[in-house]
Amino acid sequence: MNTVVEIHDLRVEYPSREMGQRSKLAVDGLNLKVKAGEVFGFLGPNGAGKTTTMNVLLGFVAATNGSASIFGVDVRQPIARQKIGYLPELTYYYKFLNTEELLRFYARIFHIPRAERDQRINAVLKLVELEGARKRLIKTYSKGMQQRVGLAQALINNPDLLILDEPTSGLDPLGRMKVREIIQRLKEEGKTVFFSSHELGEVETVCDRVAILHEGKLRVEGRVSDLLQQYQCNLEHVFLNIVGYKPQS
Amino acid sequence: MDTNRNPSVNNVFAIAGIVIKEMYRRKDFYVLLTLVVALTLVLGSVSFFNDQHIVRYVKDACLLMIWLSSLVIAITTTARQIPAERESRTIFPLLAKPVGRGEFVVGKFMGCWLSCGLCLLVFYLFFGLLSASREHTVPVLAYFQGMWLHWMCLGIVVALALLGSVLFTAPSSNATICFIVVLGILFAGGHLNGIAIQMRGWRGALVYAIYYALPHLEWYDVRELIIHNWGLIDWVAWVGATIYAGLYMAFLLACAWLVFRRRTVTL
Numbered sequence: 001m002n003t004v005v006e007i008h009d010l011r012v013e014y015p016s017r018e019m020g021q022r023s024k025l026a027v028d029g030l031n032l033k034v035k036a037g038e039v040f041g042f043l044g045p046n047g048a049g050k051t052t053t054m055n056v057l058l059g060f061v062a063a064t065n066g067s068a069s070i071f072g073v074d075v076r077q078p079i080a081r082q083k084i085g086y087l088p089e090l091t092y093y094y095k096f097l098n099t100e101e102l103l104r105f106y107a108r109i110f111h112i113p114r115a116e117r118d119q120r121i122n123a124v125l126k127l128v129e130l131e132g133a134r135k136r137l138i139k140t141y142s143k144g145m146q147q148r149v150g151l152a153q154a155l156i157n158n159p160d161l162l163i164l165d166e167p168t169s170g171l172d173p174l175g176r177m178k179v180r181e182i183i184q185r186l187k188e189e190g191k192t193v194f195f196s197s198h199e200l201g202e203v204e205t206v207c208d209r210v211a212i213l214h215e216g217k218l219r220v221e222g223r224v225s226d227l228l229q230q231y232q233c234n235l236e237h238v239f240l241n242i243v244g245y246k247p248q249s
Numbered sequence: 250m251d252t253n254r255n256p257s258v259n260n261v262f263a264i265a266g267i268v269i270k271e272m273y274r275r276k277d278f279y280v281l282l283t284l285v286v287a288l289t290l291v292l293g294s295v296s297f298f299n300d301q302h303i304v305r306y307v308k309d310a311c312l313l314m315i316w317l318s319s320l321v322i323a324i325t326t327t328a329r330q331i332p333a334e335r336e337s338r339t340i341f342p343l344l345a346k347p348v349g350r351g352e353f354v355v356g357k358f359m360g361c362w363l364s365c366g367l368c369l370l371v372f373y374l375f376f377g378l379l380s381a382s383r384e385h386t387v388p389v390l391a392y393f394q395g396m397w398l399h400w401m402c403l404g405i406v407v408a409l410a411l412l413g414s415v416l417f418t419a420p421s422s423n424a425t426i427c428f429i430v431v432l433g434i435l436f437a438g439g440h441l442n443g444i445a446i447q448m449r450g451w452r453g454a455l456v457y458a459i460y461y462a463l464p465h466l467e468w469y470d471v472r473e474l475i476i477h478n479w480g481l482i483d484w485v486a487w488v489g490a491t492i493y494a495g496l497y498m499a500f501l502l503a504c505a506w507l508v509f510r511r512r513t514v515t516l
Contacts, residue, residue, distance in 0.1 A: 059345075060513065078347045080347075081347045087342075088342060088345075091342060092337045093342075094337075094339055095337075096274040096275070101270070109343075109348060111256060
């Protein structure tokens with residue numbers, strides 16, 4: 001299988017905002033490979049370095065050391081993002097636009113020809129079940145609907161790699177189920193999905209492989225089935241074990 | 250993929266299109282236009298001392314209000330662009346697409362500048378109608394030259410505010426600083442060389458350096474020519490002023506890009 005995401009010896013330090021304080025080490029020597037067609041779960045407690053790693057992959061943050069590439073292209077090049085879709089955690093879209101206008105804007109950014117744009121917009125709106133609300137201003141949407149707008153914009157270019165940052169965060173059980181169904185459908189279509197989540201039951205259900213980060217370092221990486229067999233427990237317990245959680249009493 | 254247009258140009262105009270859409274869906278411009286129209290009509294309806302040249306005072310007041318309104322629109326619209334993108338997090342899905350930082354900065358600039366141009370068109374159309382109704386003549390070319398130079402001046406102001414928006418986090422502080430700088434240049438920029446002559450030593454040299462480094466926005470304020478119908482500006486000077494403004498816009502945008510290019514985009 002081809003490597004879609006490759007991270008080599010990645011180190012990210014954030015300079016301290018206060019005088020005399022040392023810089024904060026967010027990611028320390030991370031090595032990771034994600035293969036084509038995989039659903040890859042990127043796990044870790046808050047502050048573990050998951051979002052920072054994703055931010056490096058998306059070009060939001062420059063690596064202090066090391067390198068990262070998507071489809072073999074250095075992530076510092078904007079063209080590396082041509083075949084990816086990204087859903088950020090809790091994003092609000094342009095309030096003065098409706099969903100159709102928003103999707104048209106992003107389609108234009110991807111240079112999708114005019115003739116194809118309408119087809120793509122119709123397809124993604126159908127997938128996220130927002131066809132009936134396509135002409136409504138986004139500011140009138142519920143949280144769940146906004147998250148589905150996020151998914152629609154992430155899929156507008158029919159990406160080969162999807163990067164999802166806590167896609168079910170803040171959603172009700174029905175919303176989570178719908179997002180999970182969409183991930184499953186994308187997996188069946190052979191897309192690569194790289195996502196972070198705190199919903200470990202969900203990760204166990206949809207992911208082929210996972211990586212667990214703690215304090216900026218990669219602690220475990222492997223197939224979900226292998227980890228469950230190795231630790232003889234569910235993924236939540238594997239996770240707690242790896243991050244060193246000890247129950248009180 | 251669409252190969253009809255250069256990808257960078259496509260991205261710049263896509264981003265600019267969103268800024269323009271935001272502008273005409275917000276109330277700011279309509280409020281300012283209503284104010285300008287209402288105040289001008291009130292002034293026009295009053296007769297001061299039976300002065301036959303009252304139309305010049307009305308034109309003067311109207312143009313002053315157009316200038317002030319355009320500066321308010323240019324600075325406030327531009328100053329909030331990048332901070333608002335960060336605050337609402339819309340910058341993340343946008344920069345996660347094949348959009349370079351330079352394209353983002355230039356797209357925002359083009360959007361704000363073109364929006365200002367559209368606002369000016371409406372303002373000057375009203376001014377032309379007002380002038381035609383009172384003087385029964387419309388020197389179209391003179392008005393075009395005046396509006397064009399006004400727009401060039403706003404281009405420098407927009408580029409300055411955009412640079413401020415990547416330097417300062419709060420749009421309010423950026424807008425305040427921009428207003429002070431722009432009004433300072435408009436009122437005092439042309440007198441700095443006179444002040445420098447009277448000063449000696451390094452102080453004089455410093456004031457001279459500031460005089461030559463500052464963009465001379467006051468050159469673009471040709472209201473007197475329009476009010477008194479003094480005829481056309483020499484076209485060579487007009488082209489020169491356009492090139493001068495273009496160079497300052499390019500310089501300020503390059504500075505904004507240099508600052509923004511390696512900036513970490515996180516909350």
